[in-house]
Amino acid sequence: MTSLEMRALPGATENPVRLGKAAAAAPRRAALGEITNFNTAAVNTKRGATKSKPAAVALKTKRPEVQPQVPEVPAATVAPEVLQQLDVSLKEESELCQAFSEVLLTVEDVDEQDGDLPQLCSHYVKDIYRYLHELEQQQVVRPHYMQGYEITGRMRALLVDWLVQVHSRFQLLQETLYLTVAVLDRFLQVSLLLQVQPVSRKKLQLAGVTAMLVACKFEEMFAPAVGDFAYITDNAFSKAQILEMEQLLLRSIKFQLGGPLPLHFLRRASKVASSPTQQHYSTYDEAHLRPIVQLIAKNVVQVNDGNGKFKAVKNKYSSSKLMKVALIPQLSSAVVRNMAAAVDDSH
The missing domain is CATH 1.10.472.10 (Cyclin-like)
Incomplete structure (x- = not known):
């Protein structure tokens, strides 16, 4: 049989007798060795090994990892008097924080009780009105x-x-x-x-x-x-x-x-209708409000004493549907007329 015929036979390239001692000493390459994480060289660590385990078998027989032994530490016991002292200190700290918060915020949180009403947006309603104040300046x-x-x-x-x-x-x-x-x-x-x-x-x-x-x-x-x-x-x-x-x-x-409307701020103002709370949430003090109130008083007096013009607003708020607020006697009182008289003619 010629050398060409020998090479053509199946498995002829794996015969160490025909290929010589150099071929017999060479390690056999595992299937798919280039694309796996399995290290075939680590298996054939001993010279003269006649057989090597297939890659699939080696992966199945992976050596289990040894977990380090951590000695158990017994739980520390705390004396009851120490726990009682710790409880007292935490209570004092809580009371101190509450007192400090009351000093910083001298007005009540008017949105604290609205957490269960999602339409009132109590968690970020203050940010909403801060944004409306910014839009008011822009428009x-x-x-x-x-x-x-x-x-x-x-x-x-x-x-x-x-x-x-x-x-x-x-x-x-x-x-x-x-x-x-x-x-x-x-x-x-x-x-x-x-x-x-x-x-x-x-x-x-x-x-x-x-x-x-x-x-x-x-x-x-x-x-x-x-x-x-x-x-x-x-x-x-x-x-x-x-x-x-x-x-x-x-x-x-x-x-x-x-943009913001007077109605938006009116609803907020009616919710916080008390002096220091109103000033805190509206950002306006008496000096800001006095000239505006005087102008409103002047308009009220003119409508009440008018000759029939500009009556739509009064007629609207004289209905029972709106509680007849335009007919309350306070709108014709001396206090309102004095405020109306104090308006500067330049307005």
């Missing part, structure tokens, strides 16, 4: 912003009085009315500053109903249709004019409708 309406405007403050007052009636006619949410006035004032202010088609006297009512339309879309679940607002103006303006004014209004205020 502030300047005092006397109508100076130099074709529209006067009296025209605006007549418009708001009419919007209150429209609000009651449509039976809308309180938030919708407050947002309507806020959007209207911001729109008029921006239009005057940028000189972007300032609202003329003839289009003031159009701006008012458009502001209410936008507020309804933001607050109401079922907002009145555009045709309803055109009808409420006695068809003085068409649906196309209202939609055109809506685009101008939203672009002017940069679509920022999520």
Whole structure:
């Protein structure tokens, strides 16, 4: 048999007799040795080993790891008097922390009892109102912003009085009315500053109903249709004019409708209606509030002594549905009239 025929036979390359002593001394390569973590060299540590275990068998017979022996330490026993002394010290520390907290916070936590009411967000309601105060500064309406405007403050007052009636006619949410006035004032202010088609006297009512339309879309679940607002103006303006004014209004205020409303702060103030607590949560002291209260008193006196104009708000709050708060005798008392008399004429 030739050497070529011998090489062609199966298993001829594994015959140490035909390949010589060098081939017989070479270790046999385990199957899949290149892609496993098994160390075949560690198995054949003795020279002259005639057989080597397959890789699969070696993996199954892995030597178990020996865990170090850790001596058991007996539990220490604590004397009862030591435990009693420790309990007393912890109690004193708790009382000290409570006393220290009361010194730092001299007002009550008005949100402490609202943990089981998720809609009140008691865990982060203080952060919410801090954020609303920041937005209030960003979206502030300047005092006397109508100076130099074709529209006067009296025209605006007549418009708001009419919007209150429209609000009651449509039976809308309180938030919708407050947002309507806020959007209207911001729109008029921006239009005057940028000189972007300032609202003329003839289009003031159009701006008012458009502001209410936008507020309804933001607050109401079922907002009145555009045709309803055109009808409420006695068809003085068409649906196309209202939609055109809506685009101008939203672009002017940069679509920022999520600002704070007086109603938001009013609800918070009514929850903390006491002197030091009110000052703490509202951040306003008596010096801040006095001129505002005097202006409100002046408006109340003017409505009570008026000749029939600006009666929508009083008529609204004279109903039994709103507890007839506009008819309480305190609004006609000498205290309110004295505060109204103290208002500076420049206001």
